[in-house]
Amino acid sequence: MKKKFDFGICGAFDFEEKTTGGQSVKTREFYLALKDKIPENRIRILESTMCRKNPTSFFIQILRMMFSCSQVIIFPAQNGIRVLAPLLVLLRRATHTKIHYSVIGGWLPCLAEQNKKLRKALLQFDCIFVETNFMKTELEKMGFSNVYQLENFKRLQAVREEEVCEVGNPVKLCFFSRVIKEKGIEDAVKVVKRVNREQGKKMCVLDIYGPVIASYQEEFIALQNTFSDEIRYCGKIHPSESIYTLKKYDIQVFPTQYATEGIPGSIVDSYFAGVPVLASRWNSFHDVVEEGITGIGFVLGDPEDFYEKLCGMLQDTDKLKAMKINCLLASRKYAPEAGIEKMLQIVNR
Numbered sequence: 001m002k003k004k005f006d007f008g009i010c011g012a013f014d015f016e017e018k019t020t021g022g023q024s025v026k027t028r029e030f031y032l033a034l035k036d037k038i039p040e041n042r043i044r045i046l047e048s049t050m051c052r053k054n055p056t057s058f059f060i061q062i063l064r065m066m067f068s069c070s071q072v073i074i075f076p077a078q079n080g081i082r083v084l085a086p087l088l089v090l091l092r093r094a095t096h097t098k099i100h101y102s103v104i105g106g107w108l109p110c111l112a113e114q115n116k117k118l119r120k121a122l123l124q125f126d127c128i129f130v131e132t133n134f135m136k137t138e139l140e141k142m143g144f145s146n147v148y149q150l151e152n153f154k155r156l157q158a159v160r161e162e163e164v165c166e167v168g169n170p171v172k173l174c175f176f177s178r179v180i181k182e183k184g185i186e187d188a189v190k191v192v193k194r195v196n197r198e199q200g201k202k203m204c205v206l207d208i209y210g211p212v213i214a215s216y217q218e219e220f221i222a223l224q225n226t227f228s229d230e231i232r233y234c235g236k237i238h239p240s241e242s243i244y245t246l247k248k249y250d251i252q253v254f255p256t257q258y259a260t261e262g263i264p265g266s267i268v269d270s271y272f273a274g275v276p277v278l279a280s281r282w283n284s285f286h287d288v289v290e291e292g293i294t295g296i297g298f299v300l301g302d303p304e305d306f307y308e309k310l311c312g313m314l315q316d317t318d319k320l321k322a323m324k325i326n327c328l329l330a331s332r333k334y335a336p337e338a339g340i341e342k343m344l345q346i347v348n349r
Contacts, residue, residue, distance in 0.1 A: 002070075006070050007038065007043050008043075012047070013027050026102070029336065032155055062084075071126075074100070098126045100129065100347060106134070106260040129149075130148070131262035131263040132149065132262055132287035156272040159274050161325060167320050167321055172207070172251075176242075179210045184253075184257055185208065187255045192204055192205075205231070207249070209245065210236055247275065254277050255298075257300065260283060272334075294330045295323070
């Protein structure tokens with residue numbers, strides 16, 4: 001018997017866009033791209049954040065989704081997958097619904113290795129979509145055969161080549177992420193100040209964008225008190241303004257200290273804006289950044305290497321300009337049309 005809906009999607013949609021986190025952005029982007037391929041009335045959605053607010057109501061809704069949808073795809077973060085994975089495996093026995101998991105970030109291999117119960121549940125999923133080949137390989141080492149790589153796509157309009165800005169003097173840098181120590185904000189500030197101090201002039205300026213995490217508020221205020229006119233905090237911006245904002249810059253610095261990043265949305269945005277990145281080499285770095293083509297990498301957690309690589313980019317502005325064009329070319333692989341078509345071919349095989 002044919003079910004009422006082709007797809008059910010459970011994730012943190014946040015359609016009012018009160019947050020700019022990767023989880024809500026990825027969930028919304030997937031839903032909007034799927035609507036272009038499948039009639040909206042064949043898609044059922046469920047806001048996963050209601051699980052915390054009203055667990056009983058959420059359980060009823062996920063039960064209805066499993067009985068009414070041919071396929072269900074979930075977009076939980078680390079805490080959510082521990083609950084949803086065993087629940088969906090149990091419900092699938094009664095509903096015969098295909099279940100899929102789209103992973104946000106790069107932490108799943110580590111969590112699956114540590115949590116045998118979760119690993120056992122995930123092995124029974126029809127498909128697990130990961131953002132990078134590194135993650136796919138790590139999970140396959142644990143015996144997974146249901147893992148597929150699917151890039152973190154976005155519905156964005158790339159700037160035209162003639163819109164790409166000339167390299168500024170001073171060179172304009174931006175930090176475009178959650179403002180927290182683990183994202184490397186303190187290293188970024190120290191390195192920019194050191195470059196300008198040792199060169200004896202303002203070689204570069206840094207603008208910081210992103211929400212300041214509540215637990216980091218006091219430390220960030222103290223950090224701001226050390227800023228001079230070479231560094232500014234510009235607040236957070238609406239996701240729809242990311243390309244307009246980023247295209248004014250020459251380099252996005254991404255000095256994350258999280259080895260388990262997946263495909264950072266800010267780097268995808270950067271490519272659409274024609275802005276190369278200077279990033280720490282997290283586990284999946286080479287799945288996202290083509291060294292010397294779309295960006296430059298430095299040793300994760302090493303501010304000295306960060307400093308040296310930034311100096312190199314500032315000194316070779318011709319290469320920096322060429323990298324801007326390369327980023328526009330790289331943005332094509334993150335177009336939603338290609339990503340959603342790839343996903344549909346896999347789940348409908």
